[in-house]
Amino acid sequence: MEFWRVPLDTNTIEIAHGEVHIIEDRCKGCGYCIEFCPRSILAFAERFNAKGYHPPEVLRPEGCVNCHYCEIICPEFAIFSVAAPPPAPTA
Amino acid sequence: MPATARKTMPKTPDHPLEALIRSDRIPHIWCPGCGIGTAFAAALTAMATSGLDLQKTCMVSGIGCSGRAAGYVNLDSFHTTHGRAIPFATGLKLGNPALNVVVFSGDGDLFAIGGNHFIHAARRNMDLTVICLNNLNYGMTGGQVAATTPFHARTTTTPMGNPEAPFNLPLLAWASGATYVARWTILHTRELTECIQKAIRKSGFSFIEVLGPCPVNYGRRNKEKSLQTLKMYQERTIIRNDPRMDDLEVDFTRQVVLGEFVDKDRPTCIENYDKTCRILE
Amino acid sequence: MTGDEACAEGALAAGCRFFGGYPITPATEIAEHMSKRLPEVGGTFIQMEDEIAAIASVLGGAWSGQKSMTATSGPGFSLMMENVGLGVCTETPCVVVNVQRVGPSTGLPTMGAQADMMQARWGSHGDYRIIALAPMSAQEIFYQTITAFNLSERYRTPVFVMTDEIVGHMSEKVVIPPADQIVCEWRPKPKGRKDRFLLYKPGKNGVAPMPAAGEGYNVHVTGLTHDEKGYPVMSVEAQQQMMDRLCHKIDDNLDDIVMTEAHGLEDAEVVLVSYGISARTSLAAMHQARAAGMKVGFLRLITVWPFPQERIAALAERVKALVTVEINLGQIHLEVMRAAAGRTACHLVGHAGGTIISPDQVIATLKEVL
Ligand code: SF4
Ligand code: SF4
Ligand code: SF4
Numbered sequence: 001m002e003f004w005r006v007p008l009d010t011n012t013i014e015i016a017h018g019e020v021h022i023i024e025d026r027c028k029g030c031g032y033c034i035e036f037c038p039r040s041i042l043a044f045a046e047r048f049n050a051k052g053y054h055p056p057e058v059l060r061p062e063g064c065v066n067c068h069y070c071e072i073i074c075p076e077f078a079i080f081s082v083a084a085p086p087p088a089p090t091a
Numbered sequence: 092m093p094a095t096a097r098k099t100m101p102k103t104p105d106h107p108l109e110a111l112i113r114s115d116r117i118p119h120i121w122c123p124g125c126g127i128g129t130a131f132a133a134a135l136t137a138m139a140t141s142g143l144d145l146q147k148t149c150m151v152s153g154i155g156c157s158g159r160a161a162g163y164v165n166l167d168s169f170h171t172t173h174g175r176a177i178p179f180a181t182g183l184k185l186g187n188p189a190l191n192v193v194v195f196s197g198d199g200d201l202f203a204i205g206g207n208h209f210i211h212a213a214r215r216n217m218d219l220t221v222i223c224l225n226n227l228n229y230g231m232t233g234g235q236v237a238a239t240t241p242f243h244a245r246t247t248t249t250p251m252g253n254p255e256a257p258f259n260l261p262l263l264a265w266a267s268g269a270t271y272v273a274r275w276t277i278l279h280t281r282e283l284t285e286c287i288q289k290a291i292r293k294s295g296f297s298f299i300e301v302l303g304p305c306p307v308n309y310g311r312r313n314k315e316k317s318l319q320t321l322k323m324y325q326e327r328t329i330i331r332n333d334p335r336m337d338d339l340e341v342d343f344t345r346q347v348v349l350g351e352f353v354d355k356d357r358p359t360c361i362e363n364y365d366k367t368c369r370i371l372e
Numbered sequence: 373m374t375g376d377e378a379c380a381e382g383a384l385a386a387g388c389r390f391f392g393g394y395p396i397t398p399a400t401e402i403a404e405h406m407s408k409r410l411p412e413v414g415g416t417f418i419q420m421e422d423e424i425a426a427i428a429s430v431l432g433g434a435w436s437g438q439k440s441m442t443a444t445s446g447p448g449f450s451l452m453m454e455n456v457g458l459g460v461c462t463e464t465p466c467v468v469v470n471v472q473r474v475g476p477s478t479g480l481p482t483m484g485a486q487a488d489m490m491q492a493r494w495g496s497h498g499d500y501r502i503i504a505l506a507p508m509s510a511q512e513i514f515y516q517t518i519t520a521f522n523l524s525e526r527y528r529t530p531v532f533v534m535t536d537e538i539v540g541h542m543s544e545k546v547v548i549p550p551a552d553q554i555v556c557e558w559r560p561k562p563k564g565r566k567d568r569f570l571l572y573k574p575g576k577n578g579v580a581p582m583p584a585a586g587e588g589y590n591v592h593v594t595g596l597t598h599d600e601k602g603y604p605v606m607s608v609e610a611q612q613q614m615m616d617r618l619c620h621k622i623d624d625n626l627d628d629i630v631m632t633e634a635h636g637l638e639d640a641e642v643v644l645v646s647y648g649i650s651a652r653t654s655l656a657a658m659h660q661a662r663a664a665g666m667k668v669g670f671l672r673l674i675t676v677w678p679f680p681q682e683r684i685a686a687l688a689e690r691v692k693a694l695v696t697v698e699i700n701l702g703q704i705h706l707e708v709m710r711a712a713a714g715r716t717a718c719h720l721v722g723h724a725g726g727t728i729i730s731p732d733q734v735i736a737t738l739k740e741v742l
Binding site: 113116146147149151161162165166167168169170171172174175177178179180181182183184185186187189190207208211364368369370 | 389390392407411412416417418420421422424425426428429430431432433434435436437438440454455458584585586587588589590591592593594595596603604
């Protein structure tokens with residue numbers, strides 16, 4: 001179910017890597033980004049933001065494929081991804 | 092974590108839509124999980140990537156939760172009276188045909204109080220893009236029955252269930268003469284964005300219905316949390332590109348058809364006016 | 373040329389280039405004339421699906437940068453009222469002509485009245501100021517339509533031209549002066565940096581400059597209570613501030629807006645007060661009365677709203693009676709009484725509508741009063 005939407009950037013998917021940015025205080029905690037991230041790399045943070053919601057946090061930054069889905073499903077303009085160099089070859 | 096992001100970047104980048112939103116007015120008024128924000132963001136992305144001159148692009152809204160959209164777009168934007176976004180937009184477009192006019196409003200606004208304007212604008216093929224966030228009820232006033240509320244659904248004014256049948260909006264748009272008709276849910280935001288972009292670039296009357304949850308008023312009374320609604324959008328929808336127009340009811344007890352339903356060309360209101368009424372010497 | 377046609381020609385001469393209409397007796401001829409003439413001058417006519425759409429399209433037309441108007445009669449005027457309020461609140465210049473017919477409801481559609489005068493003042497919900505003119509002849513409809521556009525542009529507000537079926541359908545000689553003899557005003561245009569522009573920050577006269585859509589000012593226009601930037605603010609203070617400004621721009625410029633015409637007031641013991649078609653009755657009655665030795669004067673209200681309160685108050689100090697002549701059961705009469713505040717007797721010559729008031733009726737009242 002997590003992969004029900006194939007990321008758009010299929011031609012670059014092998015090397016695509018993204019960096020997620022969260023504007024925490026805009027988040028209203030709907031959980032859409034967390035639920036529908038195709039790589040399941042987001043989760044609710046323990047802490048609260050200024051409005052009293054749990055914003056998402058990135059569990060596995062290296063897993064982001066810069067598909068932007070979190071960005072376009074978020075109703076709050078609170079999360080987005082940008083292209084990033086591939087993670088350092090630690091793994 | 093954002094902290095790691097900040098470490099690697101000299102400066103946190105802005106949200107890609109930052110320039111198009113009135114960020115001094117964010118957070119917007121929409122409730123957590125409300126579908127309007129996502130549909131609105133899709134409309135902004137479509138506008139930003141459409142290649143249109145954004146200085147010549149305006150948004151017009153009516154009244155209601157969705158009607159607040161015009162207040163958040165950093166373009167010329169008009170928040171009008173209840174139901175009257177389309178005729179206002181019509182005057183804007185006729186007064187200056189160089190403008191690209193996008194109407195963003197809700198189902199109550201566009202199809203109950205404003206229904207007459209919708210069918211006439213479609214009939215005369217006014218060059219407008221009308222985006223309707225359909226959340227199946229009147230959210231702003233606390234969740235009353237709308238012209239789109241499914242049969243038997245509960246709202247504050249149908250406490251025993253809705254005894255009436257809802258509109259099939261794409262059928263109505265098609266029958267009225269719209270040259271572009273599509274329907275998506277906020278979950279299908281990529282397809283939605285593509286279709287809005289196509290609609291904005293296309294001349295003539297375009298209509299896009301976006302199904303989005305109103306968890307606070309509709310969802311609560313019909314035992315749907317916003318995530319459940321989105322999962323329903325995932326499981327109970329089917330994409331069909333050449334469906335029977337009378338098969339497009341929004342009935343989640345069956346399957347709801349999504350897709351691009353109409354894409355045709357006919358002369359716009361302004362083209363016909365110029366040809367018929369302006370006799371050039 | 374009929375009064376209705378003169379109205380259309382006046383609008384064209386004023387630079388009106390958008391008309392959103394809907395047919396209604398006895399205003400239809402204005403729309404018909406505009407449908408023919410607007411495309412000739414590069415403008416656009418559209419017949420909308422109802423009067424609500426007509427006025428909404430006119431507001432849109434105004435923000436597109438065009439001088440815009442519509443014309444209607446009582447039932448349509450009622451339907452337009454919500455959006456008149458939007459026009460006031462968003463400071464949108466436009467002209468609405470009401471060729472008054474007999475009401476309430478469908479009434480006598482083909483017969484004249486002057487019974488929408490209070491509706492013109494208070495028809496939309498909430499507090500506000502409005503400008504309404506009342507021409508008495510086809511020629512004057514021509515000029516007052518131009519004046520209405522100029523006032524609406526100068527003060528960024530909807531302006532009403534309150535004619536009636538009788539003047540609207542009356543055929544009279546109308547002289548249309550050459551364009552260079554007609555003064556056409558435009559809304560003040562913004563200057564300076566677009567990103568710092570404030571949509572409702574008043575300049576001189578208390579009126580804020582107004583850009584058109586597409587000029588790069590990224591304006592937000594809302595009927596919600598808003599601040600100078602145009603952003604909604606849901607507070608008591610913001611509401612007070614907005615209303616103060618909306619009212620002051622009219623109240624502080626009464627000398628510029630309020631027009632009256634005086635006849636024989638110097639020695640008058642009784643003064644007739646009237647406007648529109650009934651002003652013609654009153655003028656005739658005044659001459660007859662004077663010929664019969666009665667000291668009668670006449671004050672014609674060219675601007676009915678804002679009401680020439682001080683003018684009436686000053687007269688009330690020194691005359692025996694004020695007699696309001698109008699085709700209704702007492703609307704401006706109420707306003708005259710309010711302004712007179714008990715300092716003189718106030719009488720009404722009026723009826724329920726459908727025909728003009730004859731000078732004899734006025735004379736009969738004058739005889740009783742004097
Ligand atoms: S861009 Fe967002 S949705 Fe896509 S993989 Fe990265 S975190 Fe997940
Ligand atoms: S989608 Fe947006 S608002 Fe919802 S939890 Fe994620 S960041 Fe927060
Ligand atoms: S009431 Fe419903 S439609 Fe309105 S903002 Fe809340 S969730 Fe959205």
